[in-house]
Amino acid sequence: MKVMTHTKIIDYLWLILITLTLFSAYMAERAEPGFVSIAIMAAVLAIKGRIIVDHFMELKDAHPLLRTLMRTYFYVIPAMMILVYLFPEQIAKWTAL
Amino acid sequence: MDASISPESDFHELSFVNKTNKVPGSLAIWFAILAEMSEFMIMFVVYFLAKVHNPELFYEGPTKLNTLAGTTNTLIMLTSSFFVVRAVIAIRDNKPKQSANWLWGAVACGVIYLIIKVFEYQWNTAQGLATETNIFYGVYYYVTFNHFLHVGWGSAGLIWVIYRINTHIYTADEHEGLINMAVYWHMIDLAWITIFLLLYVIR
Numbered sequence A: 001m002k003v004m005t006h007t008k009i010i011d012y013l014w015l016i017l018i019t020l021t022l023f024s025a026y027m028a029e030r031a032e033p034g035f036v037s038i039a040i041m042a043a044v045l046a047i048k049g050r051i052i053v054d055h056f057m058e059l060k061d062a063h064p065l066l067r068t069l070m071r072t073y074f075y076v077i078p079a080m081m082i083l084v085y086l087f088p089e090q091i092a093k094w095t096a097l
Numbered sequence B: 001m002d003a004s005i006s007p008e009s010d011f012h013e014l015s016f017v018n019k020t021n022k023v024p025g026s027l028a029i030w031f032a033i034l035a036e037m038s039e040f041m042i043m044f045v046v047y048f049l050a051k052v053h054n055p056e057l058f059y060e061g062p063t064k065l066n067t068l069a070g071t072t073n074t075l076i077m078l079t080s081s082f083f084v085v086r087a088v089i090a091i092r093d094n095k096p097k098q099s100a101n102w103l104w105g106a107v108a109c110g111v112i113y114l115i116i117k118v119f120e121y122q123w124n125t126a127q128g129l130a131t132e133t134n135i136f137y138g139v140y141y142y143v144t145f146n147h148f149l150h151v152g153w154g155s156a157g158l159i160w161v162i163y164r165i166n167t168h169i170y171t172a173d174e175h176e177g178l179i180n181m182a183v184y185w186h187m188i189d190l191a192w193i194t195i196f197l198l199l200y201v202i203r
Helices: A006-030 A035-056 A064-086 A088-094 B027-053 B055-064 B067-092 B096-126 B135-166 B176-201
Strands: none
Touching: A006 A035, A006 B067, A006 B176, A035 A064, A035 B067, A035 B176, A064 A088, A064 B027, A064 B176, A088 B027, B027 B055, B027 B135, B027 B176, B055 B135, B055 B176, B067 B096, B067 B135, B067 B176, B096 B135, B135 B176
């Protein structure tokens, strides 16, 4: 099997990032707010973050601690997006002064 | 030529990573990056808390922002990051001139980003949106202006790296400073893609 060159892979990843951004803009303008659109946007953020961390920062093959720390941001923030959508009142109650 | 620095070789043979400690660039830059990511994380926690306590304001807020400006700046940030990756590939391939050119592309993106942001802030003012309008716009201005500053000094850092390439301080064999700047710039990009979704897209 022919192996893709590094520059080719980076070019394709850039195209994916651009496409996901245009899709997000479409969602911002057109989509009805709801669980499905929040879940899709959370997935979009997770994918974009992972591409940049793994391939642009090249942490894919780096020290596991560093890789895990950076990847964690893009598990935690999408999870927070979904939790805040699903349980806003409960979270508001827990965080009221 | 060493296969590990050829952009045309197998991707898995390639890496910024120093094989002895498996850290791209220096450890110091990663302390800075993790500190900055934590700082942005605190802002995002503030955003989520403000959102659950003010659901109506955060539902309406994004609809009044300039989605076109936010989207354009996201495309610009992602493209600048792409240029920086290509600059790293070029220096590894012993093409310093090409590397500097890719970095000038990234600097141009940074400057365009800043100009669009200034226009966006002026547009907001014309729509009557300001820090004191409500808590959504307070959070929006705090987070985006903080990010604006990062793009400003990040662009200055890129110019410094170009100077070091042009004066032959960075070469195919030794360019740790370029890697440090590259991963720092990607961090600025990571913060922006998050800000874009939280403030402009989701409601």
